[in-house]
Structure formats: structure tokens, C-alpha cells
Amino acid sequence: MGNKQTVFTPEQLEAYQDCTFFTRKEILRLFYRFQDLAPQLVPLDYNSNPDVKVPYEVISSMPELKDNPFRERIAQVFSQDGDGNMTLDDFLDMFSVMSEMAPRDLKAYYAFKIYDFNNDDYICPLDLEMTVNKLTRGELTPEEVGLVCEKVINEADVDNDGKLSLDDFQNMILHAPDFLSTFHIRI
């Protein structure tokens, strides 16, 4: 209990609770995880909302992200500066979306952003290419990658504009029943 009082004010904790899918305990646990990542950077007192950013290199070395082929994108999408450097808020945000409780639409929205490498709000063939290369560690030939991308767009592009919009993506997710369980990072 003593720790709680020193790290966050009750109001802060309540706000975090309302804005994430976590309980007090989990928020504190996440905070300590965050603090452990960069003990010299992150103060143990968040009462005054210090603006501390943990660099991407540290974030990506977390065991939860270390081997994820999309770790860079995840960090970029959830960090406010877009470079993967995260504040505590971003960190909580990330794990909140990736938690079990987050609804399908929220997850789908962020999944879309993660797969949208060039941030143009469409998953275009280039994005798909990068996704496929990350998925297969470059084991497919460029020709095969091209075929896969073509097929994906053929399958999921409802309005035939040659790229996937968020709606296309969500529509596709509706047909993938295990998306909810796979878009999930356990902490």
C-alpha cells in the first residue's frame, strides 16, 4: 500500500484504471516493469507526471517483444512520437490494447496500424510485402511474396481499390475467429 501512495496519487491511479483494462495491481505491476527497463531514467515517483521517455532500444529488449517480428511497429504505433520511444502512458496503452479484455474493434484498429507500415491509413501492397517478409523471415522468393500480396488484396479488398482500408481489414478480422486470442501479449 505504501508503494501505491508514493508512485501515483489515487487520482492518477483511478484515471489509469478508467483508461485501461487493468486493475490497480496490474497497473502498478506494469509500472514496475516499466521502471525496471530503465531504472536510471524512470523515477519512482510519478505524482507530478514527469515526462520521461524510455528509448525504443530498451523497450524492444523486453522479453515480451524481443522476438516479435513486429516489435518495431508495435512500439512506433503506441508511442506518441512515432519513433518507438515510450512514456509510461504509451506503455500502459500498449499493454491495455494487447490485453485479453480489449474488445475486438480496438484490437483490430491497432492491428491495422501495426500492419500499416507507411502510415498512409491503407494497407497497400508495400505494407503487405513487409508483413510477409517479417512473417517468413525472407524465406519466400520475391515472386512468391508478390503472389501472396496479390492474393491477400484479392481476398480482402472489398471495394477493389487495390489496397486495404480499415473497413476491409475489420471485415476480414470478423471472419478470423482466433484473432482475439492471437493479438494478445501476456505480461
Next chain:
Amino acid sequence: MTAFYRNQGYEEDPDYPDFSRVNLNSQNNPDYPYSRKNSSNLKSKNNAKYSSTYNDPDYPDALNHPDYAGTKDYLDNPGFRNHQEYPGSHINPAFSRSQKNPDYSGPGNSSHHLRARHNPDLGFLVIPDYPGTENYQDSRESPDDPDPRNNAYRSSSKNYHMGAKDYLSSRNNLDSLKTRNNQSYPGSLEMPDYPGAEDNLSAPDNWRDTYNQVTQDNHGISYADNPEMGRGALQSHPTFHQGSRSPERRNQDYPESFQMTSRKPSSLYSEHPVPYSDDSGYKEKLIASLINLTPSEGIKIIRNQPLTMQEKRKIRKKVNMERRKSDSTVPLNCCTQCMNAMSLHFRHFKNIMSEFFQSLHVWQRTLKIIGSKFGTSVLSYFNFLTWLLKFNIFSFLVNFSFIIIPQLTESKPNTLSFTDLEVMTSPHLPPPLIFVYIFSSVVPIHLTAPSSSILMEMNWVYCFCFHSMACSFRNNFINPHIYSRGTAKLVFSWDFTITHEKAVKLKQRNLTTELKENLSEIRHENVIAPLKQRLSHLAIHLAAWIVSTGVAIASCAAVYWLAFHNMKFLKQHKNEAATLLLPFVVCCINLFVPLFYSSFGLVEKFEIPRHQILVIITRNIFLKISIIGILCYYWLNSVAVSHEECWETLIGQDIYRLLIMNFLFSLFDSIFGEFLRRIIGTTLIKSLGVPEFDIARNVLELIYTQTLLWIGIFFSPLLPLIHMITLFIMFYMKRVSLLMNCQPPSKAWRASQMMTLFIFLLFFPSFTGVLCVLAITVWRLKPSPHCGPFQGLPSIIHAIYGWIEILSNRPSYLWVVWIYRNLIGSVHFFFILTLIVLIITYLYWQIIEGRKIMIKLLHEQIINEGKDKMFLVEKLLKLQESQKKPSSYVLTQERREQEGLEAQDLKDFNLSISISPV
């Protein structure tokens, strides 16, 4: 309810001109709607776009005003009051008129209005900058104008009324100011004659209609009308233009905002509550709608917003503030608090339970390794195996609790047990078989228990099988489109839960394999062989079919001949070892003939790998089912009528021997067959290579044993226990053999529908055949006279008749008798039942046909709309490039096109709504 409120949130301000303009620009600006990162750039981008589009240097302030174009900054301003920065709004003399509106004036509209009255001078400062023409008075005075908004805010809190009204009025005032002080456009001053007046009136009406529609049809059925609504409001533009020489501003304002209102809800109802996070207005509306909700609902909505934590906190803070202001009198309901706490606990409990259940999936890891190393096709075999294992555990539990336990508790000293001991000691009959004898020594009083429980179990099996088959059919075969969505699902199916380096690599390899499977199908679709080649292929297929059928018939004849001669031989010699001859021969046939079949693969070439597996499965199932058929014929027609002492026991023994022998053979097959094959392939004949895992053969092995087991259950109720053990051993053995000896299938094929096929096979030839055999046993055959629960009856079904007779003498059980006579035993009842089922089936069939057509049409329509959209966007871009200076004609053109775009967007959404549930 939530959706309704959110919808309202979207509806609440039709008057966001810049907002809508921003949105318009975003049609060309792909960065716009969802990127959080770019939000800070948005302002400048949109503004830049705007000025380039409209080339309007006279209106810089209105357009570049951070409060409208900005997105993030908007929240930073204290709510609606930021319109104080438009001082013009406060000095409008017409403003007081709006105060007459009873909804409008109130104790809450505080600082804004006060300041409006107290600072009358400020407004004139901005006059030259706002030369837009706006018939302010008309819109304010018209009784229709405020009303729809009041409608919209009906359920809002009073406080919000104020804020929103302030905002609206400030907009209108602002616009009217421009009108009034714009001396260079004299036409705009002639308001009573102004043709746009009616149009302006009609706009709110339209808007209200739209709103009503949206609220009434919360499920997005009638959205198709909305674009027309938007258009209705827009049709006024030409006249508006004629009436005034500078109508752009107002024109831009209304139409898009109406389209916004009609479009956004539709996107909501298509189950995409993801907002346009960069819309400053969206947040306003969100806050406004949140105030009306209970705290827990509000929190839920805030949580579900794809906004950054800071924004969420700001919204939350603001909502809390407004809420405290609005209803500080209402205390927090302790009941809701209690509910909240309970739901929290329930959530925790669910989390714990789900983790617990996940830990119960023992073989998950093994299966994942197998899947990533060997692809989904091999994985489907193991999935099927585990599925069967679970099934047999269930079957065993039912048998144990309904047959064995009653017998163990009530069985009397068994006279036959001594002879059984002899059987036990004999080398080829292991101990579990004693249960066959226990079963057969039940006293006749309880005779109905075993038969009815077996029938019940069969019923359960039937339901279970049918249900799982239907489910997997639904999952794998019924697609809304002609194509499957396999690849797309694969590409976006990365499992973020995986954290181990090794597992990640396995998963990546697995995905690579699966993608290759997908690709191999595409490639085969593209190639069409020449005619001659096709003819030769056809001839080879035909020959293979003839040979395989011939072999199957020959082996059936062999089994038949052997079985009958074996029986005679056994009668004469009583040699125990001879009983093993028949199972041995049958297992040999089962082992070697499929090997022979799979050697056809060297000659027969299939274009699609999946066809190969289907053909092999068909041939093997034909062989195995016909052998089982012959055996059943032998059992029912010769063993059962041979007047042996206990023919049920004989059949049970036979089946038991067959099962054990089969298990030994498959052990032998995987240990020696695959192992030797690997040794030969890697050391002696290198060209052969490491063997591939033959899925078809292995799966059919499983189906075959399961069929035998089902037949055997009736004669020996503890067979599931034995089968359970053998399956358990099989799993580990096959796993080891697979990982040690085999290589991933060189031809990767998609196996997503394999499981369905296996279950179907299990259901159709196998289970249905078993039911037929059992039906013959129960209705036709005379049970053995001296052993078993049915001794002395003319046929087994007479046990039921006798039971009903006994029950009909007891008045308290008369309802059972009634049910039996009128429902189960009645032909009429079954006739009516069948008729009803047929009618329902026909109806559903018709509905499905209709939906198929519908889906096809809608899909075509979506594609066409997409094409239209692309075309219009292109045209729009061209126009924007070609037009350097503003011209009302061009702008009108643009307007129309943008309107069209919006309408199409809406239609697209509607289509996606109607498609997604299918």
C-alpha cells in the same frame, strides 16, 4: 444503448463547417483519418490543402483557425467556450432573439452569453475577414432550425444543451456577421428575398429526418436513404449561388456537415465504432454523449477509444467535470458500485479460469511444434487423434457410469466367472476382456439398463458427431464469397502471444509453409495442360480406379472365405491360437493394400495435391468399409445364428482381437516401417530420401478402429477404455516417429478443411454403418439363450417391450408408457415429425439460396461502387490541378462530386454491414 448514444454524439453538430471540410480534404489526404502520429501535422496539411483547393486568400482566419481545423488543440480549450474567440458571435443583435427559445436560455449558459452581451465591440474587429454570405436571420428565426437540435439533444443533460447551443449560436452569429458586414456583397443583405432562405430551412429539416431515421433504425437498415437526405439538402445550392455571389462559405458548411451526419453513424453501425480520432468534433461529441451515461458505461466507452492515454484522460476529466456540474445532486448508486465490484471480480475469476483451462490443454505445445514443423496437414491428423481420444474418454465415462457401475454394485455371485478365468489365462486374451463376461452375466431383472444406456450413448454420439460436423462445416466450407480468405487470414494472423525465440522461428516456419501451400494452389489454378496430356492423365486415373476397386473386392472375398472356413476349423479343433488368424489376415490386408494404393502416386499425377489426398482417402475408405461390412455379415449371419453358447461374447472377442491386432500393426508400422524406410532412404538408396508422413492412411486407420469400436461397444462395453489407452500410446508413438523419421510433406497443401472431411467420413460411412448393424442386432437377431442380459427373449428389442409392459402396470409410470406408445412407437408421430423437419429444411434451403444471390449482387455492387469512387477521385484530382482560381461553377462541380463520394462511402458501409453477418 451505447451505440445509440454514440450515434447521437455524431449527430450532435451538423454545423461543423471546417470539420467537414477537413474531412473532405482528407479524401485526398491519405494521412488523415486514423493516424495519431500525424495529428499535429494535420492542421497545416489540411489548411494547406484547403487554401490550395479554394484559393481563397480572403478567408484565412476562418479557415486556419486552430479551433476548427485543429484536432488535438481543441481539447485543450475549455469545452465549448473556445468560441469566445469569435467575438463576432456575441454582438449579433439577433442573438437575443434566440434567447426566446425556452431550451436555450437557462441558468447554465453563463459566461459565454454574458460575455457576449458585455463585449459588444469586439465583434467588429473581425468583420472584414469574414465576407461570407449567410442568411443568418432566416436560419435563426425559422422555427425549424432550433427544433431539430433540440430533438437531438433531447436526452442530453441540461448543461450540455447550453454548451451546444452556445456553439451553434456562435456559429450562426459568426456567419451572419459576415453577411451583415460584408458590404461588397450586397445581395446577401436582402435576406427576405434571398432564395437560399428556404434551402437553409430545409437543411435542418433534412438533418432532423436523418437523425430520426438513425435513431429509429439503430441497426443501420435504412441508411441507404441518407445520401438522398444529404442530397436533398444540397440541391439548393445552385439557387443559392444565383442569389449570392459569394456563397462558397455557406455552401461548404451545410452540405458536408449533413453528409457527415449521415455517414458517420453508418460507420458506427457497421460495427466499427472506431472514431475518426483526429476529429476535434468527434471528441466533443464523445464527451457530450458520455455525460449522459452511467459512470461505468462511460468508462467502458473511454477505454475502447483508440486514443492516446493523455487524450483519454482529458476526456475523462472533462466528462467527470461536466457530470459533477450537471448532476451533483444524484448520489452514486451503491448498487451500481456493488455491481462494478462484482463484475471486476467476475473478470478476475474469468481470467484465472481461462488460464487454468489453458493449462489443461496438455498437448498444445506438442501440437504447435508439429504444426510448425510439418504444416497444418500433419497437424490435422494429430488434432483428429486428440479429438477421438476425447471422444472415447466421454464414451468410456458414459459406459462406465451407466453400465459397469450398476453391474458392479448389483451383480450377484457369478457362476460363469470360473470359466472366465480360463479365458483370462489364455495367452491371447488379456484381462480387460473379463468385462465382456461381467456384462453377459447380468441378471435379467436389470436387462433394460444396458441396452437403453447403449442406445442413449449412441444417440449422444450421433448428436455429438453431427454437431461437430455441422460446426466445422460452417467454419470451413460456408464462405460468403467464392474464394476463401485463407491467405489474408494467414498474413494477418501473427500470434503475438509467442515470446520464445524458438517458438517464433517455429511459427515463422509454419507460416512460410502455409503460405507456400496457398501459393501452390494458385499456381495450379493457372496452368492448363494440353489435351493429350489430359487424356493420358484420365486413362491413368481410370486404370488406377479399376485396379484399386478390384483389389478391394478381392480382399473382401478373401476375408469372407477365410472367416467361414475359420469358423468351421475352430469348431473342429478348438485351437486358441487359430482365433488370431482372421484378425491377422485382416490387419495384413489393411496394412499392405493401402501401401499398394499409395504406390499409385508414382504413376498418377494430380494437379492439385488436395485431390490426391481425397482420392487416396476414397479408395482406402472403400476398402476398409467393405472389409468391415464383410466381417459384420459374417458375424450377424453365421456367428449369431450358429447356436453357439454365447455368440455376443464371441463377437466381442473377435472385435477385441481385431482392435489389439490393429494397434500392434500400427506400432509395428511406425516403428519398423517408417524407421526402416528412413534408414534405407538415408543410407542405402539415397534417392528415396526421408519418408513423408502419409496422412490419408493414418487417418483412415483411426476411422477404421473407431468403427470397429462402435460395433464392439454393444458386445463389450469397456472397449472404449482399451481404445483410449491405445490412442494415448499412439499419439506419443506417432509423434516420436514423425519427429524422428519423417520430413514435412514436400507437397504442401492446405488442410484447413481436412478435419471437417475426417469428421464427415467418421459420421457417414462409419457411424451410419454401425447404426445399421446395431439395428439389425437389436431387432432381428435372437439373443443367445444362456448368457447375457437378454437371454430368453425372441429379440433384443423385446426387452423394451417387456419394460413397457411392466411400467404400464404401475400407475405412477403411465406417462412413460404414454410417451412410448404415442411418440416413440407411433408411426404418425414420426410421419408428422419428418414432415415438419422437411418443411423447415426446405425453408432454410430457400433462405440460403436467396442469400447467396443477395451476397453475389451486393458484392458486385461494392465492386462497382469502388470503381465509381476511384473514377471520381481521379476526376476530382484533375479538377483540382486544372483549376487555379476559384470559380463557383467548378466548386459546385466539386461539391457534387464530393457529395457523390460521400454517398458512395455510405453505401459501401451499408454493404459491408449487410455482408458482414453472413
